[in-house]
Amino acid sequence: MTYRPVRRESVSGQVFAALRDAILSGELAPGDPLPAERELAARFGVNRQAVREAVGRLAQVRLVRVSQGGNTRVEDWRRTAGLDIAAQLAGSADRLAVATLTRDMLEMRAAVGSDAARLCAERADEPARATVRALAEDYARIGADLDALAAANVELWRAIVLGSRNVAYLLSFNSLVAHALAIAPVPPQQRTAELLDVPGHLRLARLVEAGDAPGAYDQAGALLGRSITALDGRS
Amino acid sequence: MTYRPVRRESVSGQVFAALRDAILSGELAPGDPLPAERELAARFGVNRQAVREAVGRLAQVRLVRVSQGGNTRVEDWRRTAGLDIAAQLAGSADRLAVATLTRDMLEMRAAVGSDAARLCAERADEPARATVRALAEDYARIGADLDALAAANVELWRAIVLGSRNVAYLLSFNSLVAHALAIAPVPPQQRTAELLDVPGHLRLARLVEAGDAPGAYDQAGALLGRSITALDGRS
């Protein structure tokens, strides 16, 4: 048998998850007041502090809005929540399938990634270009191990995004990576075509290093687009 | 004189802000252990609960990682943090200028927005298309009031992003909008050219409604790119 880490979640974490799911699933509709903290504490059978921590985290991701004296109200996550809750949308959201979510992430990755490659070719400094080149060469040395390729792929792309000198892209990239791990492990078999295209990645690195912005943009789009079409079939 | 809301921030909010700034500014380096909660409470002169709430929020945005028994350690926000902290990077981050951050946001908006327009033209259902059309017509009726245009612009784009049926884009859009409000009010004078191009927005809406994906993509890119170049000059 395989040994996996024992499930060990803090009380406040469980409360957070429960409320989050209730909100994302629509059970608690936008505008609804959350039950009072004291009541939630009683209902969950935990201390009020635990509830407060959970609510604080919910507020941090803008799933609720608290106001002293007044009620804590459920926000409309479609209008307020940020990319960081995407992963947690998988099971809980209305009828949102994992496949759809994955497709969405891949699409965004393609849009952001190719523009980052363009900017990287345009304004990365020398060290950054060298890093991209080195990581691309590492990538080429790996072989056919899909998991290793996926890991190295993340590092290569991180270097490209860093080279783009665009913080927004960098932070989005972090979210996408984090969620890719959180959701279904981004079916690597669906990324086979992309990951195994070693020459394509080398070419991308060369274009970036040469400062060929349009070329890098196109090549990045070609690479990243592959996994999307691989995933299509319903849509 | 103008009356603005009195500044009123909760204790835990202040602690959160202080620690966040210390991390984003590099004062607390990645890997560093955070002082113990009890000590932070003493140093800030607040109760430990307040500290705990602040730390919980920091963990939620992945600026720190807590582990029972062990120390709470500072994460490398460049590798872990999500888009939601972007706004708060403005003053605190290393040497990150507001102008750069704004440019980054605009660039991302352009990349995401134009692809969203493409997808919206491709797979929005009828009601969604009708909404886009209606909002574009509203937009055209506003006139030269830049603030009103900016507000209507957000709604129009929200409809387009919704029509794209891509949740990742939707959530990113939320973050971008939220932060645009948080940072410098996105110098509207730098968006003048974009905002005042009413025919351009109407054309975009028509292309979306007609299902012309490439056309919508190009038109969106043209509109959104304008504010970036308007902001350039150093770069």
Added chain:
DNA sequence: GTCGATCGACTGGTCCGACCACTTGACCAG
């Protein structure tokens, strides 16, 4: 001396019960 178990100090996690600060709405006087 090396290895391993033990133990204690320290850190985060939870709980209790109390009080403060604020909002809301009912009520009442003008």
Added chain:
DNA sequence: CTGGTCAAGTGGTCGGACCAGTCGATCGAC
């Protein structure tokens, strides 16, 4: 109708206690 008062309810803070893990120093067996 207006404005003020008041009580109830809600979030915010406090302190002090104890539980539950981690980590390193210590000490015994080999």
